[in-house]
Amino acid sequence: DAGVTQSPTHLIKTRGQQVTLRCSPISGHKSVSWYQQVLGQGPQFIFQYYEKEERGRGNFPDRFSARQFPNYSSELNVNALLLGDSALYLCASSLELAGGRFTGELFFGEGSRLTVL
């Protein structure tokens, strides 16, 4: 089975531009989370979506938005890019157990490395 897939893998943008990152979860996983990993730091939570609804949002400005589609894939949008948005953006999916509970384990994609010049 394919793991979590993300696109694009690398991209370069200039300040003020907008970017859209895409993620396809593991088949059967209905929850998708987005994390930002700045070089030398641990991943930082941005959003979680489950069944197309936003379940949680981290401490990020409104320039960051996301959505989940009926096939459980997801997009992360970042508007008005700043130099500080340069990072590896990780998408992760997780499996729901019977009764709506999650195991806790996140399955990460390889990430989209965004460079803002």
Next chain:
Amino acid sequence: GENVEQHPSTLSVQEGDSAVIKCTYSDSASNYFPWYKQELGKRPQLIIDIRSNVGEKKDQRIAVTLNKTAKHFSLHITETQPEDSAVYFCAATLIMNSGYSTLTFGKGTMLLVSP
């Protein structure tokens, strides 16, 4: 919110030695503590996890211990090998029945195992 501190930031050992990485967390409600390994340019991958109802868990050369009273947990790697070289992240979260949980990660430990 949860805050996770991780030490040391870098750790160099000789092949065959043991390595220990320590983390503390702030939210006493957290009940799930995973460890992820991230090789250079690769995705983070879960290597072991522990839940708050267990004090220790072992998987071959890797073990994790949890002290809920002190709010700290540690990763122990025995008989280290060069392929263990990577960045290791600890994390903590409260898994709720609602299905919402978000991992708070430490800043990572770069482990270098020299042959």
